[in-house]
Amino acid sequence: xxxxxxxxxxxxxxxxxxxxxxxxxxxxxxxxxxxxxxxxxxxxxxxxxxxxxxxxxxxxxxxxxxxxxxxxxxxxxxxxxxxxxxxxxxxxxxxxxxxxxxxxxxxxxxxxxxxxxxxxxxxxxxxxxxxxxxxxxxxxxxxxxxxxxxxxxxxxxxxxxxxxxxxxxxxxxxxxxxxxxxxxxxxxxxxxxxxxxxxxxxxxxxxxxxxxxxxxxxxxxxxxxxxxxxxxxxxxxxxxxxxxxxxxxxxxxxxxxxxxxxxxxxxxxxxxxxxxxxxxxxxxxxxxxxxxxxxxxxxxxxxxxxxxxxxxxxxxxxxxxxxxxx
Numbered sequence: 483x484x485x486x487x488x489x490x491x492x493x494x495x496x497x498x499x500x501x502x503x504x505x506x507x508x509x510x511x512x513x514x515x516x517x518x519x520x521x522x523x524x525x526x527x528x529x530x531x532x533x534x535x536x537x538x539x540x541x542x543x544x545x546x547x548x549x550x551x552x553x554x555x556x557x558x559x560x561x562x563x564x565x566x567x568x569x570x571x572x573x574x575x576x577x578x579x580x581x582x583x584x585x586x587x588x589x590x591x592x593x594x595x596x597x598x599x600x601x602x603x604x605x606x607x608x609x610x611x612x613x614x615x616x617x618x619x620x621x622x623x624x625x626x627x628x629x630x631x632x633x634x635x636x637x638x639x640x641x642x643x644x645x646x647x648x649x650x651x652x653x654x655x656x657x658x659x660x661x662x663x664x665x666x667x668x669x670x671x672x673x674x675x676x677x678x679x680x681x682x683x684x685x686x687x688x689x690x691x692x693x694x695x696x697x698x699x700x701x702x703x704x705x706x707x708x709x710x711x712x713x714x715x716x717x718x719x720x721x722x723x724x725x726x727x728x729x730x731x732x733x734x735x736x737x738x739x740x741x742x743x744x745x746x747x748x749x750x751x752x753x754x755x756x757x758x759x760x761x762x763x764x765x766x767x768x769x770x771x772x773x774x775x776x777x778x779x780x781x782x783x784x785x786x787x788x789x790x791x792x793x794x795x796x797x798x799x800x801x802x803x804x805x806x807x808x
Contacts, residue, residue: 488651488714492531492551496566499651499714503573503604504566507531507553507718510611511741512560513622513692514789515775520694521751521799522611526738529553529561532730534719540729542685550717552646554726554734555625558774558787560691562612562623563647567605571659574652574701574708575602577610579623579688580635581644585614585698587767589639590648592713596705599762601652603701606759613690613768614698618761622691624774625720630781633687637771645687646719653712658703684725689774692789695753697761741792750800 488500496506508525532552534545541552555561567573576583578590586600594601602610612620613634626632628642636642701707723734738744745751772780775789 486714487712488653490714490716492533494531495528497531497551497649497716497718499649499716500573500653502567502571502653503575503651505649506564506566508562508564508609509735509738510560510562511738511744512558512624512787513694513741514791515692515773515787516789516791518693518791519619520692520792521753521794522694522696523560523562523741523751524744524749525562525564527735529555529735530732531718537729545719548717550719552719552721552726552729554723555686555720556723556734556737557625557627557686559625559737560622561625563610565602565604565608565610568663569605570663572606572654572703572707573604574654575604575607576600576650577602578648579613580633580639580642580646581648582635582638584610584612584634584768585762585765587613587638587765587771590650592650592710592715594652594705594708594710599701601701603699603703606699606702608754610698611694611696613771614762614765615690615768615771616693616764618695618697619693619764620696620698621693621768621771621773623688624691625686626689626774627722628685628687632689632774632777634690634768634771635687638767642687645685646717647688648715648717650713650715652708652710654703654707655709658707684722684728686720686722688720689777690771691774697756697759699756700760700762740788742788742790745792745794745798748798750798751794752802753799754802
């Protein structure tokens with residue numbers, strides 16, 4: 483595979499890779515880690531996206547070499563990835579956390595597997611909230627410091643050196659999809675309106691949180707739809723609030739409210755009508771990943787977070803169709 487060809491840019495709220503793919507990182511509720519499966523939590527606004535090159539004199543030297551982007555998160559805060567791709571134009575997308583594929587648990591590489599799917603297909607897959615940890619179940623992405631063994635990267639590889647997230651996007655081969663858009667369509671999961679940097683200690687990776695219902699759809703178009711030589715990639719570092727202030731001089735977004743408070747106020751959770759779409763098999767490497775709560779217990783730490791179960795009334799779960807007219 484040759485050098486990446488697709489342009490990568492950011493408007494401060496999302497990252498665009500190539501002419502059609504865009505991803506934003508959504509602030510959200512951290513769902514309880516209580517062995518229950520929850521509906522999809524809401525989006526509570528986007529994390530700001532900063533370009534490494536804009537702060538070249540303040541970021542760690544290792545970042546300057548690789549470029550990319552960074553976002554701020556508080557420890558134990560959750561996020562989900564929202565993919566924006568035109569309904570008439572597909573692309574293949576690989577997502578990794580600490581260079582560990584979030585679907586397969588294998589080390590990230592630049593190829594698409596023919597037999598064992600190691601990528602998402604967008605816009606079919608509108609979002610991803612966590613690692614592929616069970617049949618129609620994911621474990622939520624939760625930010626944790628590196629070096630303590632909490633991250634997915636640390637548990638799968640035994641090392642914590644990469645952190646953050648990595649995304650590779652592949653365009654389809656010519657003639658596989660229309661070149662011009664028909665009537666536009668979109669998916670919606672909105673929740674309503676609601677100094678130099680130190681070289682180490684503030685960068686974070688993603689650990690595993692509570693469980694929610696979410697499927698990873700099989701590729702209905704086929705492996706040979708995607709052009710392996712026409713791709714683009716982005717590296718997204720995650721920093722804590724102190725480091726973010728030191729680099730940018732700005733305040734990070736406030737921590738979202740708890741899942742309990744959100745639910746008590748009657749705000750909606752979400753579910754997706756996707757019967758018959760299928761689901762990729764859970765990855766053995768990822769089903770064995772321990773949650774942040776489990777590792778707290780193993781390490782002898784006291785209660786670090788409120789994981790009391792939240793009762794979500796059926797009437798508070800808003801059903802979403804696969805796509806909605808604009």
